[in-house]
Amino acid sequence: MSKxxxxxxxxxxxRGTFCFADIIxxxxxxxxxxxxxxxxxxxxxxxxxxxxNPPVFESVDEMVxxxxxxxxxxTTPDATHHDIAMKAMSYNLNVLVxxxxxxxxxxxxxxxxxAEKRKLTLMIGFNLRHHEVLKRLKKIIDDGVLGKIFLxxxxxxxxxxxxxxxxxNRLFANTGGLWIHKGSHDFDVYNWLLDFPKILRVSSFAAVNSLNPQGIPFELEDGIExxxxxxxxxxxxKCKDCFLMDPECRKLFNKETSAVDGYLRNRCMYLSDKDVHDNGIAIVEYENGIKASHMECFVSSKADRLYTVAGDRGTAEVSLEGRNITITPRWxxxxxxxxIPGGLHGHGGADPNLVDAFCKVMRGETLPNSTAYHGMLASAIGQAAEISAREHRMVEISELLD
Structure with a gap:
């Protein structure tokens, strides 16, 4: 494809505008x-x-x-991905979700x-696969520096x-839960770093412990909600969590655009109706004996992903925000x-790398490194974690994948 x-x-x-469109x-x-x-x-x-100044359409049918x-x-809300991707593929279009x-x-x-029936590319946007720090961590693991990984x-x-x-994102109906919307990133990283071992079972605990009416961090005045x-x-x-959109974002989400579809982007995070968690822990067991633990906390004084990988020859500790990896030999x-230096924007340079990978796939230069099957595995762990947290039980992945 030369054109x-x-x-x-x-x-x-x-996401569609300030990430993908801006990069493209x-x-x-x-x-x-x-x-x-x-x-x-x-x-x-x-x-x-x-x-x-491209043409604007309200439906895929009209656009095509x-x-x-x-x-x-x-880059629509998660619960719409299936129908939109199916519609796009019905017109034989390649898709990045x-x-x-x-x-x-x-x-x-x-x-x-x-996608298989139509022989189309269906690629999943797991941008963390393209983060230079995690790519280095993947090489360290693959080179055997840590020995046999078990945790x-x-x-x-x-x-x-x-x-x-x-x-x-606050509504389960839109996301399938934050173990899918947010956690699928990290569950995929585990699968990828570990070379996709067979998943056995998942357990999780999650709740809203802070971002509820009882957590409002200031005193209310009489009669003023x-x-x-x-x-x-x-x-x-007064509110230290006041979420005022930046000027560029306000061009997309304002009273004028809200009048079209009724969508209000910055509801009070304490009083909004919600049925997802603001913190949780999920545990995954793989057939080869490896255990994976993922904690996500949205009530915090910082932003970082802190990975630890333990093997029988050493341990790796990673700060994604600090872009640091420390290897400590066991004996x-x-x-x-x-x-690891990298881009300052787009998830530390991962988003531009993701778009670059998609372009190479579209030109036939390479195959997707994050396939739809990989996307299903991550969603399966996320769905199992949601079931576990809501039903208070361990979930065998065979309940979903078999």
Whole structure:
């Protein structure tokens, strides 16, 4: 494929606009041929922000009838991924779905079957696979530096995750739960680092312990309720969690665009209706004996993913934010530390690497390194973790995958 790749972005929120569209606009081998969103005003605002002028459509059907495309990038709310990807593939379009692939295993299986039937690329946007720090960690593991791996953990502190409770992510119906929306990133990293061992079972504990009405961090005045949004809240100056959108984001999410679809992006994170967790721990057991632990905490004073990988020859400790890896040999010897430089934007340079990988796949230069099948495995762990937390039991992965 020597000509520019003609791509459409479906879903023009912040991820579709400020990640994918922004990166694509800086490349000369791919261009945005169309934007698609159920809120056409938001799509037009996204085009203005990017300084481009592609046609805007409200449906995939309408878009495909009017624009010749090579593929689409889907960055809509998670629960819509299945139907939109199935529709795009019905027109024989290649698809990149930003994680997760879908919110349950059944939908993942249908997507995989459709892509195989039509011989199409169905790639999943696991951008952490493209993070230079984790790529180095993968090489360290593959080179046998740590010996036989038996334990891996990630402790993710993500203060920005509190804003999930202000947005569509706060509802299970939209995400399948945050073990899928957020955790699928990390479950895929485990699978990938460990060369995809067979998953046996999953257990998890999760709850909302802070971002609820009882957690409001200031005293209310008589007769004055917080909210409904941070922009309109009487307590802006008192609330340390006040979530005011930056000027660029406000061009996409404001009263004008909200009037089209009724979507309010920054509800009070304490008073909003929600049925997902603000913290939790999930444990995965693999057939080869490896145990994986993932903690995610959205009430925090910092933002970092802190990985530990233990093998019978040594231990690796990783700070993704600090871009550091420290290797400690088991029986003494030199402790080795690496600092891996990288991009300052787009998840530490991972997002541009993801787009680059997609372009290479579209040009036929390589195969996807994050396949739809990998996406299904991550969603399966996430779905099992959601079931475990809600039903208070250990979940055999065979309940979902077999």
């Amino acid at each position: 520019k790749i003609q791509i459409a972005i479906i879903g023009t929120g912040c 606009c800086k490349r000369d081998d791919i261009e945005i041929a169309a934007l698609c969103d159920i809120n056409p005003l938001r799509a037009k605002k996204a085009a203005e922000v990017m300084g481009i 009838k009017n624009v010749k495309l090579d593929g689409v990038i889907i 930003d994680k997760p692939l879908a919110t349950n295993v059944k939908d993942c299986k249908e997507l995989i079957a459709e 891996i953990e990630n402790r993710e502190f993500y203060d920005g995750g509190k804003t999930y409770m202000s947005r569509w 917080p909210g409904p949004s941070c922009e309109d809240c009487h307590y802006q100056d 003494g010897g030199e402790i080795v530390s690496y600092h």
